[in-house]
Amino acid sequence: MRPVAVLFAAALQASVPQIRVGLDTQALEWVVSLEGGGELRSLEGRPLLTLAPGEKVRIWWDSRGEADPTDEYRVQVGGPLPLRDAQALMKRLEALGERPDRVEVPDGGTWRVLAGHYEHPKQAEPLLEKLRVVGLEELWVSTEKRAGEPRKARALYAVTERYERIPLPATGVALAPKGDLAILAGKGRYRGATTIFPNAQGRLTVVNALDLETYLRGVVPREMGAWEYPALEALKAQAVAARTYAYANLGKRAKDGFDLLDTVADQVYGGRDGEQSLTDRAVSETSGLIATYGGRPIQALFMADSGGATIDNTFVFGGTAPYLQGVSNYAEAPRTLTFRGSSAPAGETPWLGWEILRLAASGAVPASLLESPRMARPAEAADLKPAVEAVASRLGRAPAPPARNLLLWMARSLGFGEVVEGMERPQDAVYLLGDAAPAPADQPLAAFLVRRGIAPPALWRTPPSLAQALQVLGRLWQELEPAEIQEGTLLLDGQVRVKGGGPGPLALAPRFLLAEEAPGGSFRLVAATDAQVGDRLKWLPAPGGAPLLVRRLDPDGTALDRYNPTAHWKVEIKEADLLDRLAQRAGVRTISALELTHNANGRVTELVVRDAKRRPHRFKGMHIRNLLGLKDNVFRMLTLGEAPQRRWIVYGRGWGHGVGMDQTGAYGMALEGHAFDAILKHYYQGIQLTPIGY
Known part of the structure; x- marks a missing residue:
């Protein structure tokens, strides 16, 4: 007796359907090849042409002139409707002298009602106005597939690499590789059965048929x-x-x-x-x-x-x-993991950045210095000397004796004072720093530090604070030995997944500094943090474990769909561009106001455009994002300026x-x-x- 699992598998295999995928309907020719060679066959299976491995052949449809357009423009009246309502609307349109059609919406079990047939959107404007006058508000010029019968009296050819032109059946051909794959140049490799045949618009349709799995x-x-x-x-x-x-x-x-x-x-x-x-x-x-x-x-x-x-x-x-x-998409109680750092200063730390975090994590800056009052005071050589010596030692340099200009002293301690005369010039320092430029002998080094963004001009006019001086030291270190910051996603079991890699343990030092990074790049040292599963973590790897861990606070908060880079966005819409879209898709040529209806989750369920006569033009669902050119309907708008130069700044979330x-x-x-x-x-x-x- 066969096991139940075997019987189930056999039954499942027998029930797996075949699916036909349309790969293209627009081209007039395709260059194809077959894995391991193979044959071009008629749709009935008759061999037509044998291809060697790697041999390419061009399948060409001689359309004898321009191909028919594949699209036309029609007016959609109202939104998707149940069948009975669609039929009632069609009768109303017929009473107005129109010949409407209905098209089923598979994604909703509803119907769209369409009227008119046009080659250009502008031609639909009289019908739009006619329907608007009788009280129909939700009108949209849609792009629809043009119906038609397959063309006759055309010819299909295979053109070989030797430029031989071989007639093929006008009904189309099948690709039969000896290996698993048919290869369509510029498109890709496909398993299963691939056929190419002419369509109603005088182009070629390419279909890949294979089992569903x-x-x-x-x-x-x-x-x-x-x-x-x-x-x-x-x-x-x-x-x-x-x-x-x-x-x-x-x-x-x-x-x-x-x-x-x-x-x-x-x-x-x-x-x-x-x-x-x-x-x-x-x-x-x-x-x-x-x-x-x-x-x-x-x-x-x-x-x-x-x-x-x-x-x-x-x-x-x-x-x-x-x-x-x-x-x-918000969990009632998001899963979190707690991390505890070795020390954290009291109060806010506006001076904190990657440069100082790295210095502190390496031990070059003691935790006792990481207090805002201390960091705000003017820098002194005594405070900087241990950090300068620690970085210089790491780089194999002998630090220079402390000097009055702390910026130049730190740079020389790490070897930057060895400038080449003529490559760095005093006049560049005067140009960049003006009357804040140091003595001529120091000007070439000063010009280098400003040009590289290591020590900005403001630090040369007044003595830097301790925080500013340490930032400069951190940038000097970064110039010579860039920090290898790793980043990964926090998983439920406490491991992290580095982008492009698999899960792995998060190796932390017995004592490590812990920081949070807020949107915009501001940091604060914390004694503990409850990181939500899925948060991005950054750390400085070291043989004994990372001495620094940074938790990134996601701009989209705790939402479960916060991981997409398009999770929130900003778009600017100019009045001229919006009017162009309105004219193309709805025949509306003026705007007096835009009115939005939001649901409880901030999604716009209706957009009303009022024209110069204050008449409402209503848009719902997909028409809203298509009209405004947005990624999604979760948005709010700020209106700036006056007509006809208005701008709308749109802040939104989501995509789809x-x-x-x-x-x-x-x-x-x-x-x-x-x-x-x-x-x-x-x-x-x-x-x-x-x-x-x-």
Whole structure:
């Protein structure tokens, strides 16, 4: 009797579907080669041309003139609607003399209502005004795929490296490599079956057909790569979400000859060139699993970063899917680990920077000096002498005797006084320092120190404070022996993951200085800190353990989706640019005011543009970010200036549509110790994880 696991594996293998991925629909030619050589075949499998290993051939569609445009412009009336409401709106438009169509929104189970067919957006303006007059407010000029029948009376050719032109079937060709891969120049390497055939617009469509699990190996790293998010449980959640999306959308683009595109319009797919070992493991360990609700695969939407909280699908793609409800990206009780330093001064430390931190961590500056009142007093040679001697000794230099000018003395103690006459010139010091320039004999060295940014001009006019002098000493040391600062992410078990590497222990000295780095680069020494899991840590490595540990306070606070570099952003919008977008997409040519409606999480759910007549033009969901050219709808605006020279400064968070799984938040949850199923059930409420075919 066969084991149950074997029977399950066999059943799962039999149920794994094939998926057809559209790699391109725009080119008129492709240069291809086949791993290990192989054949070009007809779509029916008849051999047409044999290729040797490494041999390239150009597949060329002779369109005999310009190819048809692939896009047209139409007016979308209202947002995504349930079928009954869409049908009612269509009847209203028909009564106005229009011939509307409806297009299903797979991501919402809703419908968009479209009217008109135009080659240029400006041609839609009369229809926009007509619909506006009858009270329809949410209007948008959308770009749609132009329908058409496949062209006839054209010819497909293969052009060899010997410039032989070989006729091919006008229906298209299949690439049959002897190895595993078909290679498309400028695109990449692909497993499975690859076909090239003409499309309705007189261009070539390239389709890669392969089994779903192999397809995911090229999707997961491009959607959530292991280099950016090296947490297995997060990658497993992405694998299930991507598998579910693909399975639920098989046939989505069947009229184009494939299921899904290889872009963000569906899921980014990189073929063989996208595969990574950790994401392969994530696909393998979740093999066959999809997310279901009510026994059906869900529309597993996801985005890069939701800016603190996701949003109900009804505000973006329409529909009332109960599993696509907004959730928070803030943990009720974030996991923290406590670190304790050896000493910390009382009060604030505005003078503190990497230069002084390094000096103190090395022992060159005693902890007794690290007090703000002491550091604010004018520097004295007696205070600096131990630090200068310690750095000079480390560099194998004999320190110079103390001198009146402390800046020059410190520089000469580390060897910078050995200037070359003619290379450093006195007149440069006069140019840079004016009447603050030192005596002529010292001017070449002074010019060097100012030019390198080691000792700025202000320090030559008045005696430097102890903090300023130590900063200069630290910069001199950095010039000769740059600090090897390491940086990594704090993990739940107390280890750190250095970027580009795996987890490892954080080796700290028995006594170490502890500091916090705030946004903007200010530091303070602390006796203890509760570092949140996922915080960035920096340290100075040393044989006996790091003598300095710095915790970076994240600009996005404690949010689980704070790890994306685009987690928050700033954009400036000029009135002329906004008017241009409004004219192109909504036929609006004047602005009297912009009005925003925010939800409780700071996400804009509606933008109202009032024109010169104070008429409202309403935009919701994806139309808001597309109109304003923003990464996300979590933002606030500051208005500066007067028309027509107004500017809007926009401060925002997140990147994407905000619906479904937050990829960065999934990484944050994984760092906090959550397994992939918990991550999925957080972002997709009420789902079950089910093997395909069961």
